Amino acid sequence: MSYTTFNQKTFDTLKQPMFFGETVNVARYDIQKHKIFENLIEKQLSFFWRPEEVDLANDRKDFNDLPDHEQHIFLSNLKYQTLLDSVQGRSPNVAFLPIVSLPELETWIETWSFSETIHSRSYTHIMRNVVPNPAEVFDDITRNDFITRRAVSVTKYYDELIEKCSFYTQLGEGTHTINGKVVDINLRDLKRTLYLTMVSVNVLEAIRFYVSFACSFAFAERAKMEGNAKIIKLIARDEALHLTGTQHILQIMAAGKDDPEMGEIAASCKEEVREIFLDAAEQEKEWAGYLFKDGSMIGLNQQILAQYVEYITDQRIVAIGLPPIFNAKSNPLPWINSWLNSDNVQVAPQEAEISSYLVGALDSAVDTDDFGDFDL
Amino acid sequence: MNQSSSNHTSSQEDFLLESSASSHEELQHEDFSLEADPFDDSLDNPLDAEPVQESLLLNTEDCEQPEASAQIDLEGMDKPLHAVSICHDSHPVQTVSFQHANTLLESLEAQDVPVHYQCREGYCGSCRTQLLEGEVHYTEEPMAWINDDEILPCCCIPKTAIRIKLS
Numbered sequence: 001m002s003y004t005t006f007n008q009k010t011f012d013t014l015k016q017p018m019f020f021g022e023t024v025n026v027a028r029y030d031i032q033k034h035k036i037f038e039n040l041i042e043k044q045l046s047f048f049w050r051p052e053e054v055d056l057a058n059d060r061k062d063f064n065d066l067p068d069h070e071q072h073i074f075l076s077n078l079k080y081q082t083l084l085d086s087v088q089g090r091s092p093n094v095a096f097l098p099i100v101s102l103p104e105l106e107t108w109i110e111t112w113s114f115s116e117t118i119h120s121r122s123y124t125h126i127m128r129n130v131v132p133n134p135a136e137v138f139d140d141i142t143r144n145d146f147i148t149r150r151a152v153s154v155t156k157y158y159d160e161l162i163e164k165c166s167f168y169t170q171l172g173e174g175t176h177t178i179n180g181k182v183v184d185i186n187l188r189d190l191k192r193t194l195y196l197t198m199v200s201v202n203v204l205e206a207i208r209f210y211v212s213f214a215c216s217f218a219f220a221e222r223a224k225m226e227g228n229a230k231i232i233k234l235i236a237r238d239e240a241l242h243l244t245g246t247q248h249i250l251q252i253m254a255a256g257k258d259d260p261e262m263g264e265i266a267a268s269c270k271e272e273v274r275e276i277f278l279d280a281a282e283q284e285k286e287w288a289g290y291l292f293k294d295g296s297m298i299g300l301n302q303q304i305l306a307q308y309v310e311y312i313t314d315q316r317i318v319a320i321g322l323p324p325i326f327n328a329k330s331n332p333l334p335w336i337n338s339w340l341n342s343d344n345v346q347v348a349p350q351e352a353e354i355s356s357y358l359v360g361a362l363d364s365a366v367d368t369d370d371f372g373d374f375d376l
Numbered sequence: 377m378n379q380s381s382s383n384h385t386s387s388q389e390d391f392l393l394e395s396s397a398s399s400h401e402e403l404q405h406e407d408f409s410l411e412a413d414p415f416d417d418s419l420d421n422p423l424d425a426e427p428v429q430e431s432l433l434l435n436t437e438d439c440e441q442p443e444a445s446a447q448i449d450l451e452g453m454d455k456p457l458h459a460v461s462i463c464h465d466s467h468p469v470q471t472v473s474f475q476h477a478n479t480l481l482e483s484l485e486a487q488d489v490p491v492h493y494q495c496r497e498g499y500c501g502s503c504r505t506q507l508l509e510g511e512v513h514y515t516e517e518p519m520a521w522i523n524d525d526e527i528l529p530c531c532c533i534p535k536t537a538i539r540i541k542l543s
Contacts (some may be wrong), residue, residue, distance in 0.1 A: 039519050043499055240500035247521045319501060319521065329494065329543055340494045
Protein backbone atom coordinates (compact mmCIF):
# COMPACT_ATOMS: atom_id res chain seq x y z
CA MET A 1 0.00 0.00 0.00
CA SER A 2 1.35 3.40 -0.93
CA TYR A 3 -0.21 6.63 0.20
CA THR A 4 -2.20 8.60 -2.32
CA THR A 5 -3.86 11.94 -1.65
CA PHE A 6 -6.94 10.93 -3.63
CA ASN A 7 -7.62 7.22 -3.87
CA GLN A 8 -9.03 6.54 -7.37
CA LYS A 9 -10.54 3.18 -6.43
CA THR A 10 -14.26 2.76 -5.91
CA PHE A 11 -15.06 1.12 -2.60
CA ASP A 12 -17.65 1.11 0.15
CA THR A 13 -16.51 3.62 2.81
CA LEU A 14 -18.78 2.02 5.39
CA LYS A 15 -16.90 -1.27 5.07
CA GLN A 16 -13.50 0.29 5.85
CA PRO A 17 -11.96 -0.02 9.31
CA MET A 18 -10.84 3.17 11.08
CA PHE A 19 -7.19 2.61 10.14
CA PHE A 20 -5.21 0.61 7.58
CA GLY A 21 -8.07 0.20 5.10
CA GLU A 22 -8.33 2.06 1.80
CA THR A 23 -6.93 5.60 1.97
CA VAL A 24 -9.70 8.20 2.03
CA ASN A 25 -10.79 9.72 -1.26
CA VAL A 26 -13.94 11.84 -1.07
CA ALA A 27 -14.22 13.86 2.14
CA ARG A 28 -17.92 13.11 2.48
CA TYR A 29 -20.01 13.11 5.62
CA ASP A 30 -23.42 12.13 4.25
CA ILE A 31 -22.77 8.51 5.20
CA GLN A 32 -20.78 7.79 8.31
CA LYS A 33 -19.53 4.65 9.91
CA HIS A 34 -18.90 6.25 13.29
CA LYS A 35 -21.12 9.26 13.77
CA ILE A 36 -19.40 10.18 17.04
CA PHE A 37 -16.46 11.74 15.16
CA GLU A 38 -18.81 14.11 13.34
CA ASN A 39 -20.30 15.07 16.73
CA LEU A 40 -16.82 15.67 18.12
CA ILE A 41 -15.92 17.87 15.15
CA GLU A 42 -19.02 19.98 15.61
CA LYS A 43 -18.42 20.33 19.33
CA GLN A 44 -14.79 21.26 18.79
CA LEU A 45 -15.74 23.90 16.22
CA SER A 46 -18.28 25.39 18.61
CA PHE A 47 -15.47 25.68 21.19
CA PHE A 48 -13.36 27.88 18.94
CA TRP A 49 -11.53 30.59 20.86
CA ARG A 50 -8.55 32.84 20.44
CA PRO A 51 -5.93 33.53 23.10
CA GLU A 52 -6.13 37.29 22.46
CA GLU A 53 -9.70 37.28 23.77
CA VAL A 54 -8.37 36.77 27.28
CA ASP A 55 -6.95 39.81 28.99
CA LEU A 56 -3.73 39.12 30.89
CA ALA A 57 -3.01 42.67 32.04
CA ASN A 58 -3.16 41.79 35.74
CA ASP A 59 -1.16 38.59 35.42
CA ARG A 60 2.16 40.37 34.93
CA LYS A 61 1.77 42.17 38.24
CA ASP A 62 0.66 38.95 39.95
CA PHE A 63 3.64 37.10 38.51
CA ASN A 64 6.13 39.71 39.70
CA ASP A 65 4.67 39.49 43.19
CA LEU A 66 5.03 35.69 43.35
CA PRO A 67 7.94 34.33 45.40
CA ASP A 68 10.74 32.66 43.40
CA HIS A 69 9.65 29.08 44.03
CA GLU A 70 6.11 29.85 42.84
CA GLN A 71 7.47 31.57 39.72
CA HIS A 72 9.39 28.34 39.12
CA ILE A 73 6.17 26.30 39.46
CA PHE A 74 4.30 28.58 37.10
CA LEU A 75 6.98 28.75 34.41
CA SER A 76 7.86 25.05 34.57
CA ASN A 77 4.24 24.12 34.03
CA LEU A 78 3.94 26.44 31.07
CA LYS A 79 7.12 24.96 29.59
CA TYR A 80 5.76 21.46 30.01
CA GLN A 81 2.41 22.35 28.49
CA THR A 82 4.20 24.05 25.61
CA LEU A 83 6.07 20.81 24.99
CA LEU A 84 2.90 18.70 25.14
CA ASP A 85 0.99 20.95 22.76
CA SER A 86 3.95 21.24 20.38
CA VAL A 87 3.76 17.47 20.10
CA GLN A 88 -0.01 17.33 19.84
CA GLY A 89 -0.23 20.17 17.31
CA ARG A 90 1.49 18.05 14.72
CA SER A 91 1.73 14.40 15.70
CA PRO A 92 -1.87 13.24 15.20
CA ASN A 93 -1.66 14.62 11.67
CA VAL A 94 1.72 13.14 10.85
CA ALA A 95 1.11 9.77 12.50
CA PHE A 96 -2.56 9.03 11.88
CA LEU A 97 -3.52 10.79 8.63
CA PRO A 98 -1.45 8.53 6.31
CA ILE A 99 -3.18 5.42 7.67
CA VAL A 100 -6.73 6.62 8.38
CA SER A 101 -9.55 5.21 6.26
CA LEU A 102 -12.72 7.02 7.26
CA PRO A 103 -13.46 10.60 6.16
CA GLU A 104 -15.14 11.62 9.42
CA LEU A 105 -12.23 10.30 11.47
CA GLU A 106 -9.72 11.98 9.15
CA THR A 107 -11.46 15.33 9.67
CA TRP A 108 -11.71 14.80 13.41
CA ILE A 109 -7.94 14.20 13.59
CA GLU A 110 -7.31 17.41 11.66
CA THR A 111 -9.75 19.41 13.77
CA TRP A 112 -8.30 17.98 16.96
CA SER A 113 -4.74 18.76 15.98
CA PHE A 114 -5.70 22.27 14.88
CA SER A 115 -7.18 23.08 18.25
CA GLU A 116 -3.86 22.11 19.84
CA THR A 117 -2.14 24.76 17.73
CA ILE A 118 -4.42 27.33 19.37
CA HIS A 119 -3.13 26.14 22.72
CA SER A 120 0.45 26.54 21.56
CA ARG A 121 -0.27 30.09 20.45
CA SER A 122 -1.88 30.84 23.77
CA TYR A 123 1.36 29.96 25.61
CA THR A 124 3.19 32.60 23.61
CA HIS A 125 0.39 35.02 24.46
CA ILE A 126 0.80 34.25 28.17
CA MET A 127 4.61 34.49 28.05
CA ARG A 128 4.53 37.81 26.20
CA ASN A 129 2.29 39.23 28.87
CA VAL A 130 3.94 37.76 31.91
CA VAL A 131 7.72 37.71 31.45
CA PRO A 132 9.97 40.39 29.96
CA ASN A 133 11.79 37.95 27.69
CA PRO A 134 9.69 34.99 26.48
CA ALA A 135 12.62 33.63 24.47
CA GLU A 136 14.47 32.64 27.66
CA VAL A 137 11.54 30.48 28.74
CA PHE A 138 10.98 28.85 25.35
CA ASP A 139 14.69 28.21 24.78
CA ASP A 140 14.89 26.37 28.08
CA ILE A 141 12.37 23.75 26.92
CA THR A 142 14.98 21.95 24.81
CA ARG A 143 17.81 22.55 27.32
CA ASN A 144 16.15 21.62 30.59
CA ASP A 145 16.80 17.97 31.48
CA PHE A 146 13.56 17.52 33.39
CA ILE A 147 11.54 18.64 30.39
CA THR A 148 13.45 16.80 27.68
CA ARG A 149 13.36 13.56 29.65
CA ARG A 150 9.59 13.80 29.56
CA ALA A 151 9.59 14.61 25.87
CA VAL A 152 11.02 11.13 25.21
CA SER A 153 8.21 9.30 26.98
CA VAL A 154 5.61 11.49 25.27
CA THR A 155 6.93 10.97 21.75
CA LYS A 156 8.45 7.50 21.56
CA TYR A 157 5.24 5.72 20.51
CA TYR A 158 4.41 8.37 17.93
CA ASP A 159 7.92 8.19 16.48
CA GLU A 160 7.89 4.41 16.30
CA LEU A 161 4.52 4.40 14.54
CA ILE A 162 5.58 7.09 12.07
CA GLU A 163 8.79 5.24 11.20
CA LYS A 164 7.13 1.86 10.74
CA CYS A 165 4.27 3.36 8.71
CA SER A 166 6.66 5.14 6.38
CA PHE A 167 8.41 1.82 5.68
CA TYR A 168 5.05 0.14 5.23
CA THR A 169 3.72 2.70 2.76
CA GLN A 170 6.95 2.68 0.74
CA LEU A 171 7.92 -0.98 0.84
CA GLY A 172 4.87 -2.91 2.05
CA GLU A 173 4.94 -5.91 4.34
CA GLY A 174 8.03 -8.12 4.57
CA THR A 175 11.60 -8.07 5.77
CA HIS A 176 13.53 -5.12 4.41
CA THR A 177 17.12 -3.98 4.75
CA ILE A 178 17.13 -0.22 5.20
CA ASN A 179 20.50 1.53 5.53
CA GLY A 180 22.05 -1.77 6.56
CA LYS A 181 19.40 -2.35 9.23
CA VAL A 182 16.99 -5.25 8.90
CA VAL A 183 13.39 -4.32 9.65
CA ASP A 184 10.47 -6.66 9.73
CA ILE A 185 7.25 -4.93 8.74
CA ASN A 186 3.95 -6.71 9.19
CA LEU A 187 0.49 -5.27 9.46
CA ARG A 188 -0.42 -6.92 12.74
CA ASP A 189 2.64 -5.47 14.44
CA LEU A 190 1.80 -2.07 12.93
CA LYS A 191 -1.72 -2.25 14.33
CA ARG A 192 -0.29 -3.11 17.70
CA THR A 193 1.99 -0.07 17.56
CA LEU A 194 -1.00 2.04 16.55
CA TYR A 195 -3.08 0.79 19.48
CA LEU A 196 -0.30 1.50 21.99
CA THR A 197 0.31 4.93 20.43
CA MET A 198 -3.37 5.74 20.87
CA VAL A 199 -3.13 4.68 24.52
CA SER A 200 -0.11 6.91 25.07
CA VAL A 201 -1.97 9.83 23.44
CA ASN A 202 -4.90 9.16 25.75
CA VAL A 203 -2.52 9.23 28.70
CA LEU A 204 -0.98 12.46 27.45
CA GLU A 205 -4.32 14.23 27.20
CA ALA A 206 -6.02 12.60 30.13
CA ILE A 207 -3.32 12.54 32.80
CA ARG A 208 -0.23 14.54 31.87
CA PHE A 209 -2.06 17.79 31.22
CA TYR A 210 -3.98 17.64 34.47
CA VAL A 211 -0.93 18.15 36.71
CA SER A 212 -0.34 21.54 35.10
CA PHE A 213 -4.05 22.32 35.18
CA ALA A 214 -4.12 21.68 38.92
CA CYS A 215 -1.26 24.13 39.53
CA SER A 216 -2.77 26.86 37.33
CA PHE A 217 -6.10 26.57 39.13
CA ALA A 218 -4.41 26.50 42.52
CA PHE A 219 -2.93 29.92 41.72
CA ALA A 220 -6.33 31.16 40.59
CA GLU A 221 -8.00 29.85 43.78
CA ARG A 222 -5.86 32.47 45.55
CA ALA A 223 -6.91 35.08 42.96
CA LYS A 224 -3.44 35.02 41.36
CA MET A 225 -2.76 34.66 37.63
CA GLU A 226 -6.48 34.67 36.84
CA GLY A 227 -6.08 35.51 33.16
CA ASN A 228 -3.83 32.50 32.82
CA ALA A 229 -6.43 30.33 34.58
CA LYS A 230 -9.04 31.56 32.12
CA ILE A 231 -6.89 30.38 29.21
CA ILE A 232 -6.15 27.08 30.95
CA LYS A 233 -9.90 26.59 31.42
CA LEU A 234 -10.44 26.92 27.70
CA ILE A 235 -7.58 24.50 27.08
CA ALA A 236 -9.00 22.05 29.64
CA ARG A 237 -12.37 22.18 27.89
CA ASP A 238 -10.72 21.24 24.59
CA GLU A 239 -8.65 18.52 26.22
CA ALA A 240 -11.73 16.95 27.80
CA LEU A 241 -13.17 16.63 24.31
CA HIS A 242 -9.94 15.22 22.87
CA LEU A 243 -9.73 12.59 25.54
CA THR A 244 -13.32 11.61 24.78
CA GLY A 245 -12.15 11.25 21.18
CA THR A 246 -9.25 8.94 22.05
CA GLN A 247 -11.45 6.98 24.47
CA HIS A 248 -13.93 6.37 21.66
CA ILE A 249 -11.17 5.29 19.27
CA LEU A 250 -9.74 2.91 21.88
CA GLN A 251 -13.14 1.46 22.77
CA ILE A 252 -14.08 0.99 19.10
CA MET A 253 -10.75 -0.74 18.54
CA ALA A 254 -11.17 -2.98 21.60
CA ALA A 255 -14.74 -3.94 20.65
CA GLY A 256 -13.33 -5.52 17.47
CA LYS A 257 -16.41 -4.84 15.36
CA ASP A 258 -14.59 -2.22 13.35
CA ASP A 259 -11.53 -4.43 12.75
CA PRO A 260 -11.54 -7.91 14.35
CA GLU A 261 -7.73 -8.11 14.34
CA MET A 262 -7.59 -4.83 16.28
CA GLY A 263 -9.95 -6.35 18.85
CA GLU A 264 -7.58 -9.30 19.36
CA ILE A 265 -4.61 -6.96 19.66
CA ALA A 266 -6.40 -4.80 22.25
CA ALA A 267 -7.23 -7.91 24.27
CA SER A 268 -3.61 -9.09 24.19
CA CYS A 269 -2.13 -5.68 25.12
CA LYS A 270 -3.88 -5.13 28.45
CA GLU A 271 -0.70 -5.55 30.50
CA GLU A 272 1.21 -3.09 28.32
CA VAL A 273 -1.61 -0.57 28.49
CA ARG A 274 -1.52 -0.80 32.26
CA GLU A 275 2.25 -0.25 32.14
CA ILE A 276 1.81 2.89 30.01
CA PHE A 277 -0.68 4.33 32.52
CA LEU A 278 1.47 3.36 35.49
CA ASP A 279 4.66 4.80 33.93
CA ALA A 280 2.89 8.04 33.12
CA ALA A 281 1.56 8.31 36.66
CA GLU A 282 5.05 7.72 38.11
CA GLN A 283 6.57 10.28 35.74
CA GLU A 284 3.95 12.85 36.65
CA LYS A 285 4.59 12.28 40.35
CA GLU A 286 8.30 12.76 39.71
CA TRP A 287 7.46 15.97 37.89
CA ALA A 288 5.49 17.13 40.91
CA GLY A 289 8.70 16.61 42.90
CA TYR A 290 10.58 18.87 40.49
CA LEU A 291 7.84 21.52 40.59
CA PHE A 292 7.89 21.74 44.37
CA LYS A 293 11.65 21.27 44.82
CA ASP A 294 12.10 24.74 46.34
CA GLY A 295 8.86 24.79 48.29
CA SER A 296 5.13 24.16 47.98
CA MET A 297 2.47 26.64 47.08
CA ILE A 298 -0.52 27.48 49.23
CA GLY A 299 -3.19 24.83 48.74
CA LEU A 300 -1.01 22.40 46.83
CA ASN A 301 2.06 20.33 47.63
CA GLN A 302 3.86 17.36 46.16
CA GLN A 303 1.88 14.85 48.19
CA ILE A 304 -1.57 16.14 47.29
CA LEU A 305 -0.60 16.48 43.65
CA ALA A 306 0.65 12.87 43.65
CA GLN A 307 -2.68 11.74 45.13
CA TYR A 308 -4.47 13.68 42.41
CA VAL A 309 -2.35 11.93 39.76
CA GLU A 310 -3.37 8.56 41.21
CA TYR A 311 -7.02 9.55 41.29
CA ILE A 312 -7.06 10.84 37.72
CA THR A 313 -5.08 7.82 36.45
CA ASP A 314 -7.70 5.48 37.91
CA GLN A 315 -10.53 7.52 36.40
CA ARG A 316 -8.96 7.36 32.96
CA ILE A 317 -7.95 3.71 32.93
CA VAL A 318 -11.43 2.66 34.07
CA ALA A 319 -12.88 4.74 31.24
CA ILE A 320 -11.14 2.56 28.66
CA GLY A 321 -12.41 -0.60 30.30
CA LEU A 322 -9.46 -1.71 32.45
CA PRO A 323 -9.34 -2.17 36.23
CA PRO A 324 -8.03 0.73 38.36
CA ILE A 325 -4.36 0.77 39.40
CA PHE A 326 -4.29 2.70 42.66
CA ASN A 327 -7.88 2.35 43.91
CA ALA A 328 -7.90 6.09 44.60
CA LYS A 329 -11.61 6.76 44.75
CA SER A 330 -11.87 10.24 46.15
CA ASN A 331 -10.65 13.41 44.53
CA PRO A 332 -8.05 15.08 46.79
CA LEU A 333 -8.64 18.39 44.97
CA PRO A 334 -12.44 18.66 44.86
CA TRP A 335 -12.34 22.38 44.09
CA ILE A 336 -10.71 21.65 40.76
CA ASN A 337 -14.03 20.43 39.28
CA SER A 338 -15.55 23.87 39.28
CA TRP A 339 -12.48 25.24 37.47
CA LEU A 340 -12.50 22.44 34.93
CA ASN A 341 -16.15 23.17 34.23
CA SER A 342 -15.56 26.02 31.83
CA ASP A 343 -18.81 27.88 32.44
CA ASN A 344 -19.16 27.47 36.15
CA VAL A 345 -16.94 30.13 37.63
CA GLN A 346 -18.73 33.18 36.44
CA VAL A 347 -18.21 36.69 37.64
CA ALA A 348 -20.45 39.45 36.30
CA PRO A 349 -20.37 39.14 32.51
CA GLN A 350 -19.37 42.74 31.97
CA GLU A 351 -16.17 42.09 33.90
CA ALA A 352 -14.90 39.06 32.05
CA GLU A 353 -15.56 37.22 28.86
CA ILE A 354 -17.79 34.18 28.96
CA SER A 355 -16.33 31.15 27.29
CA SER A 356 -19.58 30.34 25.55
CA TYR A 357 -19.50 33.65 23.69
CA LEU A 358 -17.72 32.19 20.75
CA VAL A 359 -16.56 35.17 18.76
CA GLY A 360 -16.46 38.91 18.95
CA ALA A 361 -15.73 39.06 22.64
CA LEU A 362 -13.17 41.72 21.89
CA ASP A 363 -12.82 44.22 19.07
CA SER A 364 -9.22 43.74 18.08
CA ALA A 365 -9.45 45.92 14.97
CA VAL A 366 -7.42 48.90 16.15
CA ASP A 367 -6.07 50.95 13.29
CA THR A 368 -2.92 53.03 13.62
CA ASP A 369 -5.12 56.07 12.79
CA ASP A 370 -6.86 55.57 16.13
CA PHE A 371 -3.68 56.77 17.79
CA GLY A 372 -3.43 59.84 15.55
CA ASP A 373 -4.09 62.39 18.26
CA PHE A 374 -1.81 60.78 20.83
CA ASP A 375 1.06 62.96 22.02
CA LEU A 376 4.09 61.58 23.77
CA MET B 377 -36.56 45.69 32.54
CA ASN B 378 -33.13 45.29 31.13
CA GLN B 379 -31.81 48.86 30.98
CA SER B 380 -28.36 48.37 29.61
CA SER B 381 -29.11 46.26 26.59
CA SER B 382 -32.46 47.70 25.44
CA ASN B 383 -32.41 49.59 22.18
CA HIS B 384 -34.04 52.92 21.57
CA THR B 385 -37.08 51.73 19.69
CA SER B 386 -38.28 49.24 22.24
CA SER B 387 -37.83 51.49 25.26
CA GLN B 388 -39.56 54.28 23.43
CA GLU B 389 -42.52 52.01 22.74
CA ASP B 390 -42.64 50.92 26.34
CA PHE B 391 -42.64 54.51 27.36
CA LEU B 392 -45.47 55.38 25.01
CA LEU B 393 -47.55 52.51 26.30
CA GLU B 394 -46.99 53.32 29.92
CA SER B 395 -47.49 57.06 29.73
CA SER B 396 -50.30 57.69 27.32
CA ALA B 397 -51.48 60.51 29.57
CA SER B 398 -48.24 62.53 29.45
CA SER B 399 -48.04 65.69 27.48
CA HIS B 400 -46.50 65.98 24.05
CA GLU B 401 -43.59 68.05 25.41
CA GLU B 402 -42.68 65.45 27.95
CA LEU B 403 -42.57 62.88 25.19
CA GLN B 404 -40.20 64.99 23.14
CA HIS B 405 -38.04 65.58 26.14
CA GLU B 406 -37.88 61.86 26.72
CA ASP B 407 -36.90 61.38 23.10
CA PHE B 408 -33.86 63.55 23.58
CA SER B 409 -32.80 62.01 26.82
CA LEU B 410 -32.83 58.60 25.22
CA GLU B 411 -29.78 59.59 23.18
CA ALA B 412 -26.92 58.14 25.20
CA ASP B 413 -24.66 60.86 26.55
CA PRO B 414 -21.10 59.85 25.71
CA PHE B 415 -19.76 61.98 28.54
CA ASP B 416 -22.03 60.58 31.20
CA ASP B 417 -19.62 59.28 33.86
CA SER B 418 -22.26 57.28 35.69
CA LEU B 419 -22.25 54.69 32.89
CA ASP B 420 -18.58 53.97 33.44
CA ASN B 421 -18.99 52.75 36.94
CA PRO B 422 -19.82 49.04 36.72
CA LEU B 423 -20.86 49.00 40.36
CA ASP B 424 -23.88 51.17 39.57
CA ALA B 425 -25.07 48.83 36.84
CA GLU B 426 -27.30 45.83 37.39
CA PRO B 427 -25.94 42.48 36.17
CA VAL B 428 -26.83 42.41 32.50
CA GLN B 429 -27.71 38.75 32.17
CA GLU B 430 -28.39 37.20 35.50
CA SER B 431 -29.55 33.99 33.87
CA LEU B 432 -25.98 33.26 32.81
CA LEU B 433 -24.92 32.78 36.39
CA LEU B 434 -25.04 29.18 37.49
CA ASN B 435 -27.95 28.44 39.75
CA THR B 436 -26.51 27.94 43.21
CA GLU B 437 -29.88 27.44 44.84
CA ASP B 438 -31.19 24.02 45.74
CA CYS B 439 -32.65 22.90 42.45
CA GLU B 440 -34.81 20.28 44.12
CA GLN B 441 -36.74 23.09 45.84
CA PRO B 442 -39.60 24.07 43.53
CA GLU B 443 -39.65 27.74 44.50
CA ALA B 444 -35.99 28.07 43.68
CA SER B 445 -36.21 26.12 40.45
CA ALA B 446 -36.00 28.09 37.24
CA GLN B 447 -38.26 25.63 35.46
CA ILE B 448 -41.71 26.74 34.36
CA ASP B 449 -44.35 24.55 35.92
CA LEU B 450 -47.09 23.23 33.72
CA GLU B 451 -50.46 24.08 35.20
CA GLY B 452 -52.47 21.17 36.52
CA MET B 453 -49.56 18.78 36.07
CA ASP B 454 -47.24 17.56 38.77
CA LYS B 455 -43.63 16.97 37.89
CA PRO B 456 -43.01 13.23 37.85
CA LEU B 457 -41.36 12.13 41.06
CA HIS B 458 -38.89 9.25 40.97
CA ALA B 459 -36.91 7.56 43.69
CA VAL B 460 -33.16 7.41 43.14
CA SER B 461 -31.36 4.86 45.28
CA ILE B 462 -27.60 5.00 45.46
CA CYS B 463 -25.38 2.00 46.02
CA HIS B 464 -21.71 1.61 46.84
CA ASP B 465 -20.39 -1.80 45.78
CA SER B 466 -23.99 -3.02 45.37
CA HIS B 467 -24.95 -2.11 48.98
CA PRO B 468 -27.72 0.46 49.04
CA VAL B 469 -26.54 3.43 51.09
CA GLN B 470 -28.96 6.24 50.42
CA THR B 471 -32.26 6.98 48.73
CA VAL B 472 -33.09 10.41 47.39
CA SER B 473 -35.75 11.63 45.01
CA PHE B 474 -35.77 13.32 41.65
CA GLN B 475 -38.50 15.79 40.83
CA HIS B 476 -37.58 19.32 39.96
CA ALA B 477 -33.99 19.51 38.78
CA ASN B 478 -32.92 19.93 35.16
CA THR B 479 -30.60 16.94 35.27
CA LEU B 480 -29.97 13.95 37.51
CA LEU B 481 -26.56 15.42 38.39
CA GLU B 482 -28.08 18.68 39.64
CA SER B 483 -30.64 16.75 41.63
CA LEU B 484 -28.00 14.58 43.28
CA GLU B 485 -25.83 17.60 44.10
CA ALA B 486 -28.79 19.42 45.61
CA GLN B 487 -29.27 16.47 47.94
CA ASP B 488 -25.59 16.37 48.93
CA VAL B 489 -24.69 13.27 46.97
CA PRO B 490 -21.19 13.87 45.64
CA VAL B 491 -20.74 12.98 41.95
CA HIS B 492 -17.60 13.60 39.90
CA TYR B 493 -18.17 16.14 37.19
CA GLN B 494 -16.38 18.34 34.75
CA CYS B 495 -18.16 19.53 31.60
CA ARG B 496 -21.80 19.06 32.71
CA GLU B 497 -22.73 18.78 29.03
CA GLY B 498 -22.16 15.12 28.29
CA TYR B 499 -18.84 15.28 26.47
CA CYS B 500 -16.19 14.61 29.14
CA GLY B 501 -17.56 11.48 30.81
CA SER B 502 -16.43 12.44 34.33
CA CYS B 503 -19.85 11.72 35.83
CA ARG B 504 -20.15 8.25 34.23
CA THR B 505 -22.27 6.14 36.59
CA GLN B 506 -23.51 2.57 36.54
CA LEU B 507 -27.27 2.19 36.20
CA LEU B 508 -28.35 -0.95 38.05
CA GLU B 509 -32.08 -0.64 37.61
CA GLY B 510 -34.57 1.63 35.87
CA GLU B 511 -34.51 3.85 32.81
CA VAL B 512 -33.35 7.37 32.05
CA HIS B 513 -34.13 9.89 29.35
CA TYR B 514 -31.30 11.91 27.80
CA THR B 515 -32.06 15.61 27.48
CA GLU B 516 -29.11 15.91 25.11
CA GLU B 517 -27.15 13.28 23.27
CA PRO B 518 -24.26 12.02 25.42
CA MET B 519 -20.94 12.26 23.57
CA ALA B 520 -18.60 10.63 26.06
CA TRP B 521 -18.06 6.90 25.84
CA ILE B 522 -20.51 4.99 28.02
CA ASN B 523 -20.98 1.24 28.29
CA ASP B 524 -24.42 -0.32 27.92
CA ASP B 525 -25.07 -0.32 31.66
CA GLU B 526 -23.79 3.20 32.28
CA ILE B 527 -25.39 6.66 32.23
CA LEU B 528 -24.17 10.25 32.28
CA PRO B 529 -26.13 12.00 35.07
CA CYS B 530 -25.15 15.44 33.71
CA CYS B 531 -27.45 15.14 30.72
CA CYS B 532 -30.24 12.77 31.72
CA ILE B 533 -33.35 12.59 33.90
CA PRO B 534 -34.95 9.42 35.31
CA LYS B 535 -37.95 7.95 33.51
CA THR B 536 -38.67 5.48 36.29
CA ALA B 537 -37.40 4.84 39.79
CA ILE B 538 -33.70 4.10 39.38
CA ARG B 539 -30.87 2.45 41.25
CA ILE B 540 -27.36 3.71 40.51
CA LYS B 541 -23.91 2.72 41.69
CA LEU B 542 -21.51 5.49 42.61
CA SER B 543 -17.86 4.60 43.10
